[in-house]
Amino acid sequence: MSAINFDIAIQGGGPVGLACAAWCLQKFPEAKIVLLDRNPVDDADLAAADSRGIALSHGSKLLLDTINAWPIECADIHRVHVSQAGRFGRALMTREELGQDALGHIIRYRDIHLTLRKALRAIQTKSPNFVWKHIDAQADTLNIQAKCVVHAEGGLFKTQDWVESGRDYEQSALVGLVEVENAAPYQAWERFTSEGPLAVLPSHYGSNILNLVWCGTPSSSQARLALSDAEFLKSLQAEFGSRIGQFLKIQDRRLYELGLNYRKEITQGNEVWIGNAAQTLHPVAGQGLNLGLRDAYLLAEKLSALFSKPEDQKTPLAIETTLQDYAQSRKADRSATIGLTDFMARIFTSNLFPIVVGRGLALSALQWLPSVKTALARQMMFGRR
Ligand SMILES: Cc1cc2nc3c(=O)[nH]c(=O)nc-3n(C[C@H](O)[C@H](O)[C@H](O)COP(=O)(O)OP(=O)(O)OC[C@H]3O[C@@H](n4cnc5c(N)ncnc54)[C@H](O)[C@@H]3O)c2cc1C
Numbered sequence: 001m002s003a004i005n006f007d008i009a010i011q012g013g014g015p016v017g018l019a020c021a022a023w024c025l026q027k028f029p030e031a032k033i034v035l036l037d038r039n040p041v042d043d044a045d046l047a048a049a050d051s052r053g054i055a056l057s058h059g060s061k062l063l064l065d066t067i068n069a070w071p072i073e074c075a076d077i078h079r080v081h082v083s084q085a086g087r088f089g090r091a092l093m094t095r096e097e098l099g100q101d102a103l104g105h106i107i108r109y110r111d112i113h114l115t116l117r118k119a120l121r122a123i124q125t126k127s128p129n130f131v132w133k134h135i136d137a138q139a140d141t142l143n144i145q146a147k148c149v150v151h152a153e154g155g156l157f158k159t160q161d162w163v164e165s166g167r168d169y170e171q172s173a174l175v176g177l178v179e180v181e182n183a184a185p186y187q188a189w190e191r192f193t194s195e196g197p198l199a200v201l202p203s204h205y206g207s208n209i210l211n212l213v214w215c216g217t218p219s220s221s222q223a224r225l226a227l228s229d230a231e232f233l234k235s236l237q238a239e240f241g242s243r244i245g246q247f248l249k250i251q252d253r254r255l256y257e258l259g260l261n262y263r264k265e266i267t268q269g270n271e272v273w274i275g276n277a278a279q280t281l282h283p284v285a286g287q288g289l290n291l292g293l294r295d296a297y298l299l300a301e302k303l304s305a306l307f308s309k310p311e312d313q314k315t316p317l318a319i320e321t322t323l324q325d326y327a328q329s330r331k332a333d334r335s336a337t338i339g340l341t342d343f344m345a346r347i348f349t350s351n352l353f354p355i356v357v358g359r360g361l362a363l364s365a366l367q368w369l370p371s372v373k374t375a376l377a378r379q380m381m382f383g384r385r
Helices: 015-027 058-065 109-124 218-226 229-240 288-307 316-347 353-368 370-382
Strands: 004-011 033-037 053-056 075-077 079-084 090-094 104-108 130-134 144-151 165-180 187-193 196-202 209-216 247-262 271-273
Touching (some): 004 015, 004 288, 053 109, 053 288, 109 130, 144 316, 165 218, 165 316, 187 229, 196 229, 209 218, 209 229, 247 316, 288 316
Parallel strands (some): 004 033
Antiparallel strands (some): 053 104, 075 104, 079 090, 165 209, 187 196
């Protein structure tokens, strides 16, 4: 049987792979692309999947709007309150200070995933050479050849079959949905505890149902997972305090191991790595998917420009040069985002006295130096340009 030939093979049908396919096809509908997707064909089979709340920035909203992939069920953040449990230092960021409608948006992972699938299906109707192939994990005999291979296999820290550079923070995130007595609408809370950040974020279910991301050592996170609901709420209350009244209910607790894993080189010959397949970050700054979407957008821009050229110009050298050019353009944003996230993950979990004092001072300084605060918020909302 002869191989089917494509210009581009995208491996991975998570948010980043889907977005990359959609942007390539939107810019060049004739592109010969195959998307290799391990997820089921039917959306209904994904509906009960990963419900963790993901913070998407305004920059990501602008990108996803270009392909009509912005989920309807979304909660806006107008204020973020940052503090340290039991120590001095706090900062408040508001949308007014930044002149934005929102500082960010919280959306369930599965809603981002499903909305992108829907958006890609709409684009597929106008893309005669696009093939969306659903494969299972065992399918290693696909008879497909492509001039360029985009790796978007994603994955979570410790589940990835590659480890290059990075750090094991020896932390897990316990996520869930928590009901509280009295939360101010549109407000997010990030509290740094002795074991790691504890974030309480808005959800689209209403102002008193919030997304919880509670980072701690693997053993204490495991122990918290095993607690009864009542015991869990009691220990959460003790760590978070009474700013939003009583914690009343907890549902859908899940654990994720956290670490940093990133590739120093994101291209090799005709292959390129994007999203979590290129870098997997600690969620402390809510940057992983935001960064991955920026990867996908820029790569789609470069690849569609190349593959819309006449056939004789799509040489292996031209492809390699285009990918190197892409990698060069992503350098500043990648290093700034990886560096900032790694710095925050380490600095906010240390209990060394000088660091505790330093971070209290840093939070206080942030409060009183609006230009620093705005610069930091802009990096998180739009990345480095
Ligand atoms: C607790 C937690 C909270 C987070 N919070 C935030 C946040 O607030 N903001 C933010 O921006 N990011 C956040 N992230 C990070 C975010 O989840 C990831 O950056 C994002 O999911 C990466 O998307 P992706 O498409 O690259 O990878 P994935 O989401 O992992 O998707 C990859 C897809 O590829 C498929 N696949 C794997 N191997 C193959 C193969 N060989 N062939 C075909 N398909 C394959 C998988 O089945 C999967 O569907 C958080 C992460 C965690 C763990």
